[in-house]
Amino acid sequence: MEHHQVVIIGSGPAGYTAAIYAARANLKPVIFTGLQPGGQLMITTDVENYPGFPKGVLGPEMMELFRAQAERFGTQMIDGLVEKVDLSKRPFHVTGEGKEMLADTLIIATGATAKWLDIPSEKKLSGHGVSACATCDGFFFKNKEVGVVGGGDTAMEEATFLTKMCAKVTIIHRRETFRASQVMIERARKNPKIAWALNQGVVEVLGEKASGVRGVVTIDTVTGEKRELPMGGLFIAIGHSPNTNLFQGQLEMDEVGYLKVVPGTSRTNVAGVFASGDAADPTYRQAVTAAGTGCMAAIDAERFLSSGGQH
Numbered sequence: 001m002e003h004h005q006v007v008i009i010g011s012g013p014a015g016y017t018a019a020i021y022a023a024r025a026n027l028k029p030v031i032f033t034g035l036q037p038g039g040q041l042m043i044t045t046d047v048e049n050y051p052g053f054p055k056g057v058l059g060p061e062m063m064e065l066f067r068a069q070a071e072r073f074g075t076q077m078i079d080g081l082v083e084k085v086d087l088s089k090r091p092f093h094v095t096g097e098g099k100e101m102l103a104d105t106l107i108i109a110t111g112a113t114a115k116w117l118d119i120p121s122e123k124k125l126s127g128h129g130v131s132a133c134a135t136c137d138g139f140f141f142k143n144k145e146v147g148v149v150g151g152g153d154t155a156m157e158e159a160t161f162l163t164k165m166c167a168k169v170t171i172i173h174r175r176e177t178f179r180a181s182q183v184m185i186e187r188a189r190k191n192p193k194i195a196w197a198l199n200q201g202v203v204e205v206l207g208e209k210a211s212g213v214r215g216v217v218t219i220d221t222v223t224g225e226k227r228e229l230p231m232g233g234l235f236i237a238i239g240h241s242p243n244t245n246l247f248q249g250q251l252e253m254d255e256v257g258y259l260k261v262v263p264g265t266s267r268t269n270v271a272g273v274f275a276s277g278d279a280a281d282p283t284y285r286q287a288v289t290a291a292g293t294g295c296m297a298a299i300d301a302e303r304f305l306s307s308g309g310q311h
Helices: 012-024 039-043 059-072 120-125 134-141 153-162 182-190 287-306
Strands: 002-009 030-032 076-078 082-086 092-096 099-108 112-114 145-149 168-173 194-198 200-208 212-220 226-230 234-236 240-242 273-275
Touching: 002 012, 002 092, 002 287, 012 030, 012 039, 012 059, 012 099, 012 287, 039 059, 039 112, 059 076, 099 287, 120 200, 120 234, 134 153, 134 234, 145 153, 153 168, 153 182, 168 200, 200 226, 273 287
Parallel strands: 002 030, 002 099, 030 076, 099 273, 145 168, 145 234, 168 194
Antiparallel strands: 082 092, 092 099, 112 240, 200 212, 212 226
16 A cells, blocks of 8 residues: 555645645655645635735646645645544554555545535626625725625625725625624724615526626515615625535544644544645635645644654
8 A cells, every 4th residue: 555654635725735845755645636726726716915926826727836836846636525534543544546545644634615606697797797705806896886695794794894995885684683793893883985785695696707797686585575686796694614524533633623723734533644735724714814824734744743642
């Protein structure tokens, strides 16, 4: 059976950065890229907030550059999924893509998936006026009217953030009550740029890829009446799911499924297993922070190996 010093699960900014650092430390890492090599950035059109790209860069193009850099230093890429891990003893046992291997250390970079409304028009216009990240894409909607779907802290936060650049932000929520904390609701209520469409569910996003979003059709969850709300963009803020099912019952996670790490490190509760990127980050969820924690995980793994397996 193959035996490796470092196995990385997941690509994206965290996995690829971990691979670059581990490869340069001569640890010959193996990376399972997952179903969507490059992660969430593969569905992002323009990335304008990653340092070093003053003109902006397309998400998929940036991930190709990350990958090429990891490969340049000798990372072995396996395009596909890990189906099973056994973390009960070291070396860890990893199974995926018809291969079984042993790993002295494991770096998890499986990311998270934004929850979507799951309507065809939303999928069609994703990246063309429909977004799941206000901090990533808000800038493209300067002086426009936009909508935010959701009723939790994320929705309130994104709506408040968007008022900095948008003319008007309408919060669309299926109920009249919110899951968001009182503080966040109060902040949103006090903001003159925020409007409310309550007891409304989005059934269709109107627009074309070329020209973007021009409005949404909502249905009143009480009366069943449909109405059209004109707007130039729609942000889906109904939460994220960390892709951590693989580690259920083996690693400590919070109630949502985000992996818990020792603060200031990438260490999980199992010695030799390190978590990075959005799988362990419910707070920031940015490419640059994911890359930073990927670097931390590789350095933590390298130190762990050179200390003979001591945390």
